[in-house]
Amino acid sequence: MNNLTEAEAANELMRLARQIAHHDKLYHAQDNPEITDQEYDALVRRNRELEEAFPHLIRDDSPSKTVGHEIAASPLGKVTHEQRMMSLDNAFNREEVEEWTQRIRRYLNLDDSEQVAITAEDKIDGLSCSLRYEGGKLVRAATRGDGQVGEDVTPNVRHIADIPQELPVGVPDVFEVRGEVYMSKADFAALNAAQEESGGKLFANPRNAAAGSLRQKDASVTAKRPLKFWAYGWGAASQVPCETQEVMMRMIESWGFPLSPFLTLTQDTDGLIAHYEEIGRQRPDLGYDIDGVVYKVDRLDYQQRLGFVAKAPRWALAHKFPAERAQTILEAIDIQVGRTGKLTPVGRLAPVLVGGVTVTNVTLHNRDEIERLGVRPGDRVVIQRAGDVIPQLVENLTRDEPREAFVFPDACPECESEAVAEEGEVDVRCTGGLICPAQRTQRLEHFVSRKALDIDGFGSKTIAQFFALGWLESPADIFRLKERREDILALEGWQERSVDNLLAAVENKREPDAARLLFGLGIRHVGEVTARDLLKHVHELPALRELAEQARGGDEEAASELTAIDGIGPSVVEALGDFFHEPHNAAVWDDLLSLVKPPRYEVETLDSPVAGKTVVFTGKLETMSRDEAKAQAERLGAKAAGSVSAKTDLLVAGPGAGSKLKKATELGIEVIDEAAWAEIVTSAGP
Numbered sequence: 001m002n003n004l005t006e007a008e009a010a011n012e013l014m015r016l017a018r019q020i021a022h023h024d025k026l027y028h029a030q031d032n033p034e035i036t037d038q039e040y041d042a043l044v045r046r047n048r049e050l051e052e053a054f055p056h057l058i059r060d061d062s063p064s065k066t067v068g069h070e071i072a073a074s075p076l077g078k079v080t081h082e083q084r085m086m087s088l089d090n091a092f093n094r095e096e097v098e099e100w101t102q103r104i105r106r107y108l109n110l111d112d113s114e115q116v117a118i119t120a121e122d123k124i125d126g127l128s129c130s131l132r133y134e135g136g137k138l139v140r141a142a143t144r145g146d147g148q149v150g151e152d153v154t155p156n157v158r159h160i161a162d163i164p165q166e167l168p169v170g171v172p173d174v175f176e177v178r179g180e181v182y183m184s185k186a187d188f189a190a191l192n193a194a195q196e197e198s199g200g201k202l203f204a205n206p207r208n209a210a211a212g213s214l215r216q217k218d219a220s221v222t223a224k225r226p227l228k229f230w231a232y233g234w235g236a237a238s239q240v241p242c243e244t245q246e247v248m249m250r251m252i253e254s255w256g257f258p259l260s261p262f263l264t265l266t267q268d269t270d271g272l273i274a275h276y277e278e279i280g281r282q283r284p285d286l287g288y289d290i291d292g293v294v295y296k297v298d299r300l301d302y303q304q305r306l307g308f309v310a311k312a313p314r315w316a317l318a319h320k321f322p323a324e325r326a327q328t329i330l331e332a333i334d335i336q337v338g339r340t341g342k343l344t345p346v347g348r349l350a351p352v353l354v355g356g357v358t359v360t361n362v363t364l365h366n367r368d369e370i371e372r373l374g375v376r377p378g379d380r381v382v383i384q385r386a387g388d389v390i391p392q393l394v395e396n397l398t399r400d401e402p403r404e405a406f407v408f409p410d411a412c413p414e415c416e417s418e419a420v421a422e423e424g425e426v427d428v429r430c431t432g433g434l435i436c437p438a439q440r441t442q443r444l445e446h447f448v449s450r451k452a453l454d455i456d457g458f459g460s461k462t463i464a465q466f467f468a469l470g471w472l473e474s475p476a477d478i479f480r481l482k483e484r485r486e487d488i489l490a491l492e493g494w495q496e497r498s499v500d501n502l503l504a505a506v507e508n509k510r511e512p513d514a515a516r517l518l519f520g521l522g523i524r525h526v527g528e529v530t531a532r533d534l535l536k537h538v539h540e541l542p543a544l545r546e547l548a549e550q551a552r553g554g555d556e557e558a559a560s561e562l563t564a565i566d567g568i569g570p571s572v573v574e575a576l577g578d579f580f581h582e583p584h585n586a587a588v589w590d591d592l593l594s595l596v597k598p599p600r601y602e603v604e605t606l607d608s609p610v611a612g613k614t615v616v617f618t619g620k621l622e623t624m625s626r627d628e629a630k631a632q633a634e635r636l637g638a639k640a641a642g643s644v645s646a647k648t649d650l651l652v653a654g655p656g657a658g659s660k661l662k663k664a665t666e667l668g669i670e671v672i673d674e675a676a677w678a679e680i681v682t683s684a685g686p
């Protein structure tokens, strides 16, 4: 830690913030984690260590300030928690538990004779939920979400038998019971068996099954799932009628809620550790997954005084169990090609039982990971599974044995196109985007999509069907479909009119916009805006190819001509060069350009009052999309920017505009509404 420079630390903190946010999203929002909890915890811990060593580098978006994920695309309603749902700090060994208890004693300024009683209970691996009772009736249930705002699952929890709809007379007027919704191992196995039979989605583990079952828009689906609940605490309450955690939990139990069967009260670290070890011994035989033991300071007045740090209370700690491990032989390393062309190595294992589950495959992530572990087929390896999804290969026991190193392929196993890793990137990708079977249908969908060629009538089903029939080998084939009119008509579900509409939509794009065509090819790093930037300067697609090929051949002048364009960096130039260097792509390109003739690309900048100015759009736009507004600005010779700064000339603010409007006002920037913007657009002419 101490030999890190500030710049290195800042860099790593940035990377950690991004990684942790990514994994949070997979775990919480999509119930689809790709790393183990242990690995996740390691990232969080590293982040904490760095922040402790470099407190002035703590980021605004630091993972230590957020819990879980923001709910963005949930079909469920949102609920703002009256009292935030916290997460817990973790400990992984006895020393860390001891440090925690000593910290508490120091914080409370207790002398050695004073005891601090602490509760301990097992931490079930489920989904946190807050249940709000008003006048003794269940009025709202919400998931944790990001800790401040969760999802409304009220109708869903009404189907969970462990959750009382009504509390006994005499309970506080408002009381939020908090706990975990979970699925037992046996129910999980039965559910997956039924899903398999009906061809439904299989769940990776009980936690994901519980989360997926609870977070259903249609509560009748939840009703069919065997969900359970137990309480571990409480949130907002008009009154807390007890003085300790343990007594309050027993009262909640008396109201009809199940609690952890292991909930107990201890007096010191030895007691905690003994209980932890006892739970650990029983863990394999428990009917549900747990991932640790939670400790809480018992006296509520102490909890009050201890308070919170960032997102976690000082008075609670999760003592995690170590992951389960086993040894086996790595029999082979296969390469899989994902839909974006990423080559992922997968280790094939001699089947081995880890934590009660037979493991035969393990992801090796990427080329660097293989190098780091030094694994080759035939090695004896350690596999780790942590009561969750994808098993990990953590150690190579025979790396010193003389055996040839695994050579990561430089060609795609699906299409034999060149596979390359860009500078500074760990992932190796197939460059045969247009011909690679692993990528083709998705690329075709992208090619006809609204922002690319925008050909009506091509749904993903049609593309998949035509592709399977061998009619769509590459985007160019779209322009040969008219020769297949009779064949298409012969397919089920197609009538004269629908076929002719489709073919007319295709014909309509014989002279496509060059920037859209370029964007539609799905070349890495060449997005919509980049495609336009390139063509604004180069004007013709053949000229672009020539420059890119020259640049790749080492022609400095060609390279700098491209990188001199606003918005174009070396990574774009490199990606273009790689694209054309792949003969398959070059052939598809030639084929395509023999069928379509994009006119010379010129951006007509109209003479307008905003020419040369920087415009920012904020708030809700009523008559157009944000994309359209930006295109209008470009057409008027203005630059559309994403954020307000001193360089901003004009802010177009719709209803609901917030911080950008405030900032623009502070900076004295001209602010207009959408109607005034529309007037500028109209007055500038067609």
Ligand SMILES: [Zn+2]
Binding pocket: 337, 412, 413, 414, 415, 416, 417, 430, 431, 432, 435, 436, 437, 438
């Ligand atoms: Zn390929």
